[in-house]
Amino acid sequence: MLFWTRRSRAMVWTLFAVVVLVVFVAPIGTVVVAGFAGSWTGPLPSNLGFAHFGAALSGDNVASLSVSLQTAFVAGILALALGAWAAIAASESSGPIRRIVDAVFHLPIAVPSVAIGLGLLISFNEKPLLLGGTKWIVIVAHTVLVLAFAFSAVSAALQRLDPAYRQAAESLGAGPFQVLTRVTLPLLVPALGAAAGLAVALSMGELGATVMVYPATWKTLPVTIFGLSDRGQVFFAAACTSVLLASTLMALALLGRIRTRAATR
Numbered sequence: 315m316l317f318w319t320r321r322s323r324a325m326v327w328t329l330f331a332v333v334v335l336v337v338f339v340a341p342i343g344t345v346v347v348a349g350f351a352g353s354w355t356g357p358l359p360s361n362l363g364f365a366h367f368g369a370a371l372s373g374d375n376v377a378s379l380s381v382s383l384q385t386a387f388v389a390g391i392l393a394l395a396l397g398a399w400a401a402i403a404a405s406e407s408s409g410p411i412r413r414i415v416d417a418v419f420h421l422p423i424a425v426p427s428v429a430i431g432l433g434l435l436i437s438f439n440e441k442p443l444l445l446g447g448t449k450w451i452v453i454v455a456h457t458v459l460v461l462a463f464a465f466s467a468v469s470a471a472l473q474r475l476d477p478a479y480r481q482a483a484e485s486l487g488a489g490p491f492q493v494l495t496r497v498t499l500p501l502l503v504p505a506l507g508a509a510a511g512l513a514v515a516l517s518m519g520e521l522g523a524t525v526m527v528y529p530a531t532w533k534t535l536p537v538t539i540f541g542l543s544d545r546g547q548v549f550f551a552a553a554c555t556s557v558l559l560a561s562t563l564m565a566l567a568l569l570g571r572i573r574t575r576a577a578t579r
Contacts, residue, residue, distance in 0.1 A: 342559070349553035366553035375554055378535040379561060385449075385534060386517035386565065389456035390464075393513045394506060396457075397464030402498065405472045419465040422458050431455055431526030449532035455523040460513040467512065471505030472498075507573025511566050518562045535561075 348354065349370075352361025369375065397419070404415040422430060434455050438445035445451040475498070483497045499506075521536040528537055535558050542551035 345552045346556045346559075348549055349556045351549050351552075354549075366550050367557070369550060370553040370557045374533075375535070375538060375557075378533050378538040379557060381449075381532055382518055382535040382558070383561065383565065385453055385456055385532075386514045388453050389460060389517045390510050390513035392453070392457045393461045393464045394510050397461050397509065398468045398502070398506060401465050401468035401472055402494070404469065416465075416469070420462045423462045427459055427520070427522035428526060430458055431523030434458070434523070435527050446527070447529045449529070451527045452524060452529075452532050452534070455527050456517045456520055459520060459523060460516045463512050463516065464509040467505050467509035468502060471502050475501055504573065507569060510573075511569045514565050514569060515562055518558065518565070 347359055349366050350362045350364070351359030352363060352365070354360070400415055400419055404412045407415070434451055435446060437443070438451055438454070445454060479497050479501065480493055483493045488496065519536060520534075521540060524534055524537055525540065528534065535554060539551045539554045539558065542548075542554065
C-alpha cells in the first residue's frame with residue numbers, strides 16, 4: 315500500500331517471493347526430495363526411488379501416523395470445546411475476570427512445551443489421576459498446548475460479532491441457551507473451523523512435550539522421525555516427514571470442507 319509505482323511494487327513482490335522461497339518452500343522441498351534419495355553427496359541427490367516411502371507407509375510407521383491422527387483429532391476436539399466455552403464465558407464476564415481467564419489460557423504458549431510435558435508427567439504419575447504410561451497423558455499434553463490457540467481464535471471472533479444479532483433474538487423472547495445455540499454458535503462456525511484446523515495442525519507436529527510423556531504403545535510420528543534422525547537415518551526420516559506433511563494437509567482439507575458445509579447451512 316505504501317508503494318505506488320509499478321517498479322516499486324514489482325520490487326516488493328520479488329523480495330516477498332524470494333523470502334517465501336528461501337524460508338518456506340526450499341526447506342520443505344528439500345525434505346520431500348531427500349525422501350526419494352538413496353544418497354546425497356553432491357549438489358543433487360542420487361539413487362532416487364520409493365524405497366524410503368514404502369517403508370514409511372508400512373509397519374510401525376503407519377501405526378505412529380495413526381497415533382498422530384487420533385491424538386490430533388481428539389486433542390483438537392477437546393481444545394475446541396474447552397477454548398470456545400472459556401472464550402464465551404469470558405466475554406460475558408467483567409473486565410478483571412476476563413483478563414485473568416485470558417492470561418490463564420495463554421499460559422501454555424508462554425512456557426516451553428518441555429516444561430509442560432514434565433509438569434504433566436509429575437502431576438499425573440500417582441493415583442487417583444494416574445495417566446503416566448497411557449495414551450491419555452499424550453492427549454492431555456496436546457490439548458493443553460493447542461488450547462490457547464483455540465481460545466484466541468474464538469475470542470477474536472466474539473469481539474467481531476455484531477451485538478445487534480443477540481439483541482434482536484433477546485427482544486423476540488429467546489433465552490440465553492437459545493441465543494447461544496441459535497445465534498452465537500452458528501455465527502462462530504468459521505472461527506470454530508479455523509481453530510479446529512490450527513489445533514490439528516499444531517498437534518500433528520508437536521514433539522517437545524510428547525517426548526517427555528509418551529509411552530512405548532502410543533508413539534506419534536514426530537517422535538518416530540526424531541528417533542530416525544537421531545540414529546542418522548536422515549533419508550528415511552525425510553520420507554516419514556513427507557508423509558506427515560501430506561497427512562496434515564489432507565486433515566486440514568477435510569476440516570475445511572466440513573467447515574464450509576456447516577457455514578452454508
